[in-house]
Amino acid sequence: MADAQLTLSSRNYSSWSLRGWLLCRLAGLAVSEKMIALDDPDNRAELLLLSPSVLVPRLTHEGASVWDTLAIAEYLHELYPQAGMYPADRIVRAHCRSVSGEIHSGFANLRSALPMNLKVRHDRFPVFPGARPDIERVETIWSECLDGYGGPWLFGASPTVADAMFAPVVQRFLTYAVAVSPTSAAYCETVNSWPLMREWINAARREPDEMIELETEF
Template identity: 35%
Template sequence: MTGSEFELVIGDKNWSSWSLRPWLLMRQAGIPFTETSIRLRQTDTKAQILVHSPTGFVPALKWRGAVIGDSLAICETIADLFPAKALWPADALARALARSAAAEMHSGFQNLRREMPMAVLEKHPGVGQTEEALADARHIVGLWRGLRVRFGRQAVEDQGFLFGRFSVTDAMYAPVVTRFATYDVDLEALGDDGTVRAYMNAIMTLPSMQDWLRGAEMEETAKQNL
């Protein structure tokens, strides 16, 4: 497959958590694509997105004359198209739990999302840490720690991710990693013994994640120069 076969339409890199997920997965897997960015929170944002996707939302993957919307659907599509990339765990039980965790991120944790929106370039220590949001965070900390202990550390090729190698599940939770950093969430108070901190470091130091952060900085600089 050539790079021209895929066009990924995304929103601002500072804010668009749903855009980060498939972007990071494709970059981490070494799958080339054309990137089209739509500036969010503008009066014409919806109209600009509708040029590319009938849903009016980002991200959207344009492929073979079709548009695949929704982050998880895009990630699933990429995993199906590139089985050799092993973007889901090979073991059946691990794969089932990886899908379950990804789906939970897709549909859950509304309090955390609302109170601590993604803002990768910003620091807001203590902001948004309501009881409800911290309950979501505590659940995620327990989930990450459990998966790392049960699967990640036991993997033949443990690269520090939830199931050893980078997977769709890691891509789905990457925006939460940035949220915990932005809002300076006390991980130890939520039950971390260092496992979650190490996992977050593995995500944040990915070359592709660093590229996303640099892209966010460039976008914000461009906005200021308008």
């Protein structure tokens, strides 16, 4: 039995749950998964006791309770530095932390205009103009990283925290047929073909189709 527990909500709709799960898998930490149905008042009340902000994912491990994705990344990196969650070079590692923090804290228009839905694929979709600057900024980040470090992942040959943080953005672009550059399209294919991503998507497709309306999930 795993000594760690990861509290998650919807696999299909929750970008934050996906990030936390990918981070644990990158670290090599075995976790038991606790799914919270946020539309159930009893479960919501339980989650309120576990995490005052009602945010998921939440990692419980050896007395620690960590419920923010960047905090989870840093916690796991401290425990498992050999896992390569961040690049070894100090300067490159700082770059990785910077772009991970940027996607974590910004891009509100992209989140609201293109909510994550792994079961859907649109041939075309009218993207809210206010989201365009966010999309352009994402592509700039990807281009700088892929050109600077050689790909196929953002920081070289292996996935890092940054790839886990941007994985939901990749899925949004694929779901809504967002037109991107060839470089971005190749990166989207890399992430979408990632065995961990395929495992998560397959599980998401088995979930009920009901949309959970919760602002923190975007």
